[in-house]
Structures are given as structure tokens and as C-alpha cells.
Amino acid sequence: xxxxxxxxxxxxxxxxxxxxxxxxxxxxxxxxxxxxxxxxxxxxxxxxxxxxxxxxxxxxxxxxxxxxxxxxxxxxxxxxxxxxxxxxxxxxxxxxxxxxxxxxxxxxxxxxxxxxxxxxxxxxxxxxxxxxxxxxxxxxxxxxxxx
Numbered sequence: 646x647x648x649x650x651x652x653x654x655x656x657x658x659x660x661x662x663x664x665x666x667x668x669x670x671x672x673x674x675x676x677x678x679x680x681x682x683x684x685x686x687x688x689x690x691x692x693x694x695x696x697x698x699x700x701x702x703x704x705x706x707x708x709x710x711x712x713x714x715x716x717x718x719x720x721x722x723x724x725x726x727x728x729x730x731x732x733x734x735x736x737x738x739x740x741x742x743x744x745x746x747x748x749x750x751x752x753x754x755x756x757x758x759x760x761x762x763x764x765x766x767x768x769x770x771x772x773x774x775x776x777x778x779x780x781x782x783x784x785x786x787x788x789x790x791x792x
Contacts, residue, residue, distance in 0.1 A: 652749040659754045681765025699749030703760045705768035706784035707741045708775045730763035
């Protein structure tokens, strides 16, 4: 069993314990999805290119299509300084993302489930605030529009 399979099996066990069989989806060996209110939290497992290690990325797409002006970007940077769980970024498609990265080899259940919980809660709270001030759609609404 390689390092990605080991971490994947560990994550699947943690998700089953926390959310039950129906509380998450296993999209592939290295991608899981769960939901927190209006937010999907994606769990990506990736191999570290430099060493024999894996990283686990807990990611929520928060908003798509917001006006990416200076006040919003400044506020996202300020929130990055405050958040213990997660950092905001913007991808090439204009999504505002919230990521929290964990080390795969030392991943423990409590740490992992806490990360998912906080990424989901922060994204769910921030999507309404960002949309009210800067426009756009929640990532879930964007997904439903394009489904």
C-alpha cells in the first residue's frame, strides 16, 4: 500500500466515524466531499513532491464572481491573519477558496474533523458577508446553476 492509499484509508475511517456512511462521498482514492450548510468541503490528498510524504487539503469554495477589488482583497488578507483554520485564496476561475493543509503521515482524527468543521463554518459564514458587499454567488449556487 502506498502513502496515498494509507492516508485515504485513514481519512475514510475518520469520515465514517464522524459523519456515518451517508455523510460524505468518496469521489476517488484521493478526493472526498462532505457538506456544511451551504458549503461543500473537499478533502484532497496529494503527494509531497519533495519527500515521501502526503498532505491533506481541506478546501471550501466560498464565492464565485465577487468583485475582486482592493477592499475585498485587503479584508481577505486580514482574515488570513486572524484565522487559525484556513487561508483564503483566489483561483484562476475567480473562486474565493478557503484551504487548511494538514500533514498526512501524522494526521489524527480529532485534528482532521476539527479542520473540516472550521473550514465549513468559516466558509458558510463568509459567503453571505462577501456576497452582500462584493457580489457573486455561493459556490453551491454556482454549482447548481451549472448542473
